[in-house]
Amino acid sequence: xxxxxxxxxxxxxxxxxxxxxxxxxxxxxxxxxxxxxxxxxxxxxxxxxxxxxxxxxxxxxxxxxxxxxxxxxxxxxxxxxxxxxxxxxxxxxxxxxxxxxxxxxxxxxxxxxxxxxxxxxxxxxxxxxxxxxxxxxxxxxxxxxxxxxxxxxxxxxxxxxxxxxxxxxxxxxxxxxxxxxxxxxxxxxxxxxxxxxxxxxxxxxxxxxxxxxxxxxxxxxxxxxxxxxxxxxxxxxxxxxxxxxxxxxxxxxxxxxxxxxxxxxxxxxxxxxxxxx
Numbered sequence: 575x576x577x578x579x580x581x582x583x584x585x586x587x588x589x590x591x592x593x594x595x596x597x598x599x600x601x602x603x604x605x606x607x608x609x610x611x612x613x614x615x616x617x618x619x620x621x622x623x624x625x626x627x628x629x630x631x632x633x634x635x636x637x638x639x640x641x642x643x644x645x646x647x648x649x650x651x652x653x654x655x656x657x658x659x660x661x662x663x664x665x666x667x668x669x670x671x672x673x674x675x676x677x678x679x680x681x682x683x684x685x686x687x688x689x690x691x692x693x694x695x696x697x698x699x700x701x702x703x704x705x706x707x708x709x710x711x712x713x714x715x716x717x718x719x720x721x722x723x724x725x726x727x728x729x730x731x732x733x734x735x736x737x738x739x740x741x742x743x744x745x746x747x748x749x750x751x752x753x754x755x756x757x758x759x760x761x762x763x764x765x766x767x768x769x770x771x772x773x774x775x776x777x778x779x780x781x782x783x784x785x786x787x788x789x790x791x792x793x794x795x796x797x798x799x800x801x802x803x804x805x806x807x808x809x810x811x812x813x814x815x816x817x818x819x820x821x822x823x824x825x826x827x828x829x830x831x832x833x834x835x836x837x838x839x840x841x842x843x844x845x846x847x848x849x850x851x
Contacts, residue, residue: 603821621822630806630823637802640717640792641785644724645732648781649774651725652732656773657766659733660740671737674730682727686794689723690714693795715797723791728784732777739773740766779834787827803827 604622606615624630659670677685692698693713700710713719743766751761789804801809803823810820 600821600824603817604825605822607818621818622826624819625823625826633801633803633806636800637786640720640724640800640802641782643717644721644728644785645778645782647721647725648729648732649778652729652777653736653770653774656733656737656740659737667737667741671734674733677726678730682788682790685726686723686791689719689726689795693719693722714795715799719795720792720800723795724785724788727788727791728781731780731784735773735776735780736770737773739770743769776838779838783831783834787831 602615605617605619607618607620608615625634655674659667659674662670690697694700695710695712695714697713699713703710747765747769748761751765756764786802787804789802789808792800792802792805793808804827807820807823807827810816810823814820
């Protein structure tokens with residue numbers, strides 16, 4: 575036991591330095607005033623109350639609106655894709671899931687710049703429209719561009735958990751449903767869809783949390799006029815220099831993420847209990 579304790583000691587020290595100490599500083603900044611001056615600080619909750627001001631509350635509303643829209647589209651596309659993948663052999667499924675995850679290997683910034691080259695006024699899409707004599711469309715700096723960027727970034731996080739849930743369904747249950755007279759639609763609704771709900775919930779939570787916390791995509795595809803929670807935090811730390819309010823907003827986002835993770839664990843627990851594990 576002492577041997578293993580010695581092995582993990584460097585990792586514990588490293589975790590304290592890069593995780594615990596910064597987290598404690600963020601908590602301290604969130605409940606104090608005075609910025610970087612840690613000597614003449616005053617404790618207050620005004621930083622949290624500030625998020626209720628109209629200008630910042632609109633940021634929350636915009637973040638949740640675009641987040642929900644992106645998640646709904648990802649759910650539709652992701653479920654269809656995951657369901658189609660499960661129709662192949664196991665070896666082919668593994669390959670297809672690998673193809674789904676490949677975009678995640680590419681830096682988000684590079685993927686966003688790729689969308690800029692596609693959606694800009696002189697981009698590939700408008701050039702394609704020009705070949706057919708169609709009027710060029712303005713895609714950049716709109717809700718459409720931001721949502722498209724978010725979907726392309728978070729879609730794999732919807733496909734993978736749904737695919738995992740569908741893949742774990744006992745095929746004999748599907749066969750039993752057909753034997754009892756259910757058609758394909760009834761079998762899908764009462765067996766496949768119902769038993770894949772935990773994967774759907776996990777996918778929704780993961781994609782929603784990623785959608786509302788990102789800042790690169792809204793900043794580039796939104797042209798700086800789209801301020802989501804992630805952009806607000808970045809702006810407070812880098813541009814405005816209000817570390818106290820930025821820290822308070824970070825804490826609020828962290829609480830939202832923790833609530834989402836708790837719900838995910840709860841559904842995973844319920845799924846294991848239903849399966850008798």
